[in-house]
Structure formats: C-alpha cells, structure tokens
Amino acid sequence: MKIFLGYPSEHESTAWEVYSFLKSAGDDVWFDKVSLIAGTDWDKEREQGQREADLVVHLCSEAILNRAGVVNREINQTLRLVEDQPLGSLYVIPIRLEPIKMPIELTRFQYFDFEDGWQERLSESVEKRRAQLSGEVPETGKLPQIIEEKALPGLQKVEFEDITDAYECRGEYLRYNEEGLYWSLVNGALAAESLKGFYDARHDFRTHFDDDGNPDEDGLKHEWSVSAEEIFRAGDLVSARFYHYIGFARAAHPNHYITTLNFFGVNFGTASIQQLLGHSVEDAHKVLTYCEKVIIAEFEGELEMDAFFEGYKETEEEVWKLLGQFNFDRQGMTFNFSPYDVLPYVFGSHAIHVPWRFIEPMLSEGYKAIVEDLT
Structure with a gap:
C-alpha cells in the first residue's frame, strides 16, 4: 500500500517517528526527507506522490492554521483527491500534534492526538484501509x-x-x-x-x-x-x-x-443568533456585512466580486439562516458558512471570526453581562 505523509516543517522529528512506524509494516511511504532525490522538481514529485497514494496521513499543528505554504497546499490537494474516492473509503488520517481547533475542512475526518497509544490508533486505521483495498467486506447485519x-x-x-x-x-x-x-x-x-x-x-x-x-x-x-x-x-x-x-x-x-x-448557562439555556441580537435585523445585516468583507478579502486576486451573499439575504429568514451556525469563545464569535446551505458550492466552507468589540454593542442586555465576564 502507498502512503503519503504530510507534516509542518517544525515537526520533522515527529514526522520521522511516524514514518518509521509506517515503514515497519512494509508499506511504501512517501516522505520528502527520503523520497525526494537531489535535482528533481520537488513540488511536482510531491504532487505525484500524493496523487498515487492509497492513504494520506497529515500531521496537524498550529502551523496549518497560521501560515501559508507547502503543508496547506498538501492538505488542499488531499481535500480535492478525497472527492474522487469511493464512498466509505478511509483515505485521510489527520493526527493532531497540538491542542488546536481543527480546520472545518478536516473535521469531516476522524482525527486522533499524538499521545500515548498513537501507534495503535494509526495501525487500526491503516489496517482498515488495507482491508478496503483488498476488497474485504465488513461484517453486516448488526444493529446500530x-x-x-x-x-x-x-x-x-x-x-x-x-x-x-x-x-x-x-x-x-x-x-x-x-x-x-x-x-x-x-x-x-x-x-x-x-x-x-x-x-x-x-x-x-x-x-x-x-x-x-x-x-x-x-x-x-x-x-x-x-x-x-x-x-x-x-x-x-x-x-x-x-x-x-x-x-x-x-x-x-x-x-x-x-x-x-x-x-x-443556567439562566439562559441555549441561545440563537436572533436572541443574542435582540431580533434586530438591522444588526444582523451589520454582522453579515462584516463577514462578507472578510470572505471577499480571502479571494483577493482570484475572483472579482463586490458581494458574496448577493441573492441570499433578500428576506429576514435568509439573513438569520446565514448567521445561524456560530460558535463563541473569549475572543468573539465565529460564523460557519457551509456549501450546499446558502452558499454556492464552489466557494466551499468559511469560518469567519468576529471580535466581541464589534458585536457587543448589538447584544441584548443579558448577554452583554456574560460577554463582560468572558473578556
């Protein structure tokens, strides 16, 4: 079986450890420190190694969130390649090296942390992929x-x-x-x-x-x-x-x-974006415009557009739906925009962080107190 190993350069020593473990099972592992020959077009060789792989292992750390470069290029290529795999294929194994929030695009795949027992977790996944490639059928007929x-x-x-x-x-x-x-x-x-x-x-x-x-x-x-x-x-x-x-x-x-x-908390239970913003559609439009500007900036140099949500915010219902999936922490709120929800599929998913200093003036009174305690 051919396995591609991608990693941030800061974690080369960990990559060597994972590479050695994978090689010990007799698989053909593409690892740049071993697979690249002097004088070759390294980027072309990397792409080919990734395309030909039966399984891709990505080591994930803070670097994949904060820095552009080869490691993100590899992850983006994996996300394209996985769409061509048969449904049910175990094709991607993310291994989290640090306690980071995994990117939205990678949360589709079950990851595990690089800690005690990582070898067993990795071996289980590799063997399952090997069984899939050999045509073995999992046991059927069990209840959920x-x-x-x-x-x-x-x-x-x-x-x-x-x-x-x-x-x-x-x-x-x-x-x-x-x-x-x-x-x-x-x-x-x-x-x-x-x-x-x-x-x-x-x-x-x-x-x-x-x-x-x-x-x-x-x-x-x-x-x-x-x-x-x-x-x-x-x-x-x-x-x-x-x-x-x-x-x-x-x-x-x-x-x-x-x-x-x-x-x-016990005084509020769950809360929707409508409750947080006091059902103010005007404030919802302000937040949505903030998110829209950030998304457009992400596509700078690639696409010419003045509006990202054009045609998706013509009614109050559509505006609240656009902002409906959010998370919060001490820094602010993160709005999750999914393909096949209200966005054109081609643009993929987006997670836009909006700081509390922007949102807090719009919050209903009860929630302002919570944010003050958080920050």
Missing part, C-alpha cells in the same frame, strides 16, 4: 451500536456506527460529566444533534433500495458521518460544533455542512 466511549477532560466522546452492505453510518456525540437539570439539557441536545442525523440518514438510504428491499446491485454504498467537537467551555458556558457528511451512491458529489449548539 455504541462502539467506544472515550474519556476526555470533563466529558466523554461516544462513538457509534451502523455498517451494512448498503451503507456505512458513523458518528459521535459529546456527554458532559455533570449533574443537574441544565446539564441534562446540554447532554440531551448534544446527543440529539448527532443521533437525529444518524436515524434520518439510515431512513433516507433505505428509500433508495429496490422494491425487494435490496441495495444497489453494483455494490455502491451510501455514507453518512458526523463528528462533534467542543469549541469552548468556561464553567456552564459551552459552544460545540458538528461536521456532517452525507454521500449517496451515484451522486455527483457528497454534501457536507456545519451545525452548532451554544449554551449560555
């Missing part, structure tokens, strides 16, 4: 089940799956180790956000069976997944993000989108 409960600081991550001949559904949800009515709300909402999509997807996939209840005769599979991530927590304030992925067999390309849940 919880497959693992991982202990995290102050909470658990519960993983579940249902794999059949017709589809593969995998997901996870967060569960806080807290008691009381408020935390029942938090845990119930977090579980429901993942599990509702799970049961909806399984139902939708079954509607594509033939009249006899059989899946696609060519063996093509539908795929659904959701990953859950805690973005921020301070006491009883919680902000969480979910990355949803759904791919129908024979569809031109899969659909992926972001949803969020935000909890503002």
Whole structure:
C-alpha cells in the first residue's frame, strides 16, 4: 500500500517517528526527507506522490492554521483527491500534534492526538484501509451500536456506527460529566444533534433500495458521518460544533455542512443568533456585512466580486439562516458558512471570526453581562 505523509516543517522529528512506524509494516511511504532525490522538481514529485497514494496521513499543528505554504497546499490537494474516492473509503488520517481547533475542512475526518497509544490508533486505521483495498467486506447485519466511549477532560466522546452492505453510518456525540437539570439539557441536545442525523440518514438510504428491499446491485454504498467537537467551555458556558457528511451512491458529489449548539448557562439555556441580537435585523445585516468583507478579502486576486451573499439575504429568514451556525469563545464569535446551505458550492466552507468589540454593542442586555465576564 502507498502512503503519503504530510507534516509542518517544525515537526520533522515527529514526522520521522511516524514514518518509521509506517515503514515497519512494509508499506511504501512517501516522505520528502527520503523520497525526494537531489535535482528533481520537488513540488511536482510531491504532487505525484500524493496523487498515487492509497492513504494520506497529515500531521496537524498550529502551523496549518497560521501560515501559508507547502503543508496547506498538501492538505488542499488531499481535500480535492478525497472527492474522487469511493464512498466509505478511509483515505485521510489527520493526527493532531497540538491542542488546536481543527480546520472545518478536516473535521469531516476522524482525527486522533499524538499521545500515548498513537501507534495503535494509526495501525487500526491503516489496517482498515488495507482491508478496503483488498476488497474485504465488513461484517453486516448488526444493529446500530455504541462502539467506544472515550474519556476526555470533563466529558466523554461516544462513538457509534451502523455498517451494512448498503451503507456505512458513523458518528459521535459529546456527554458532559455533570449533574443537574441544565446539564441534562446540554447532554440531551448534544446527543440529539448527532443521533437525529444518524436515524434520518439510515431512513433516507433505505428509500433508495429496490422494491425487494435490496441495495444497489453494483455494490455502491451510501455514507453518512458526523463528528462533534467542543469549541469552548468556561464553567456552564459551552459552544460545540458538528461536521456532517452525507454521500449517496451515484451522486455527483457528497454534501457536507456545519451545525452548532451554544449554551449560555443556567439562566439562559441555549441561545440563537436572533436572541443574542435582540431580533434586530438591522444588526444582523451589520454582522453579515462584516463577514462578507472578510470572505471577499480571502479571494483577493482570484475572483472579482463586490458581494458574496448577493441573492441570499433578500428576506429576514435568509439573513438569520446565514448567521445561524456560530460558535463563541473569549475572543468573539465565529460564523460557519457551509456549501450546499446558502452558499454556492464552489466557494466551499468559511469560518469567519468576529471580535466581541464589534458585536457587543448589538447584544441584548443579558448577554452583554456574560460577554463582560468572558473578556
């Protein structure tokens, strides 16, 4: 099996460690320190190595968030290549080297941290990919089940799956180790956000069976997944993000989108953007214009445009929908704009950070006090 290993230059020593582990299994690993020959066009060789790989491993750190360069070029190419893989393929393994918030585009893929036991986690994923390439079929006929409960600081991550001949559904949800009515709300909402999509997807996939209840005769599979991530927590304030992925067999390309849940303590429970901004459409337009300017600036030199959301904010309902998926932390709010939601698919996903100093004057009075405590 051919494996491509990408990494930030600051973590070369870790990359050598991962490379040595992968090589020990006898696989052909593309690693620039070994695979590049003096005098060759290194960028062309890197692209070819990535295109020919059966599996891609990316080491992720703060560098992929704050610096342009080869490592981001590699990740962007991986995101393009993965769309050509058969549904259900385990093609990308992100390994988080530092406690960073993973980029939206990578949260679709289950990552793990480089800590004790990383070799076992990596080996499991590599062997699963090897089984896929050899044509082995996973065991079928099981009921949906919880497959693992991982202990995290102050909470658990519960993983579940249902794999059949017709589809593969995998997901996870967060569960806080807290008691009381408020935390029942938090845990119930977090579980429901993942599990509702799970049961909806399984139902939708079954509607594509033939009249006899059989899946696609060519063996093509539908795929659904959701990953859950805690973005921020301070006491009883919680902000969480979910990355949803759904791919129908024979569809031109899969659909992926972001949803969020935000909890503002025992006095407020959950809160929508309408509640935070006091249902002021005028203020919502101000926030949306801020986000629009940032997105347009990101495309500077690539596209000529004066408005990004043109045609998507003609009614109040559309404006609130555009701003509906957000997270918060001590610095401000991050608005998540997904393809196939209200944006043109070609522009991909965008996460735009808006500082509290801009938003705070627009907040309803009760929420201003919370932000003052946060900042």
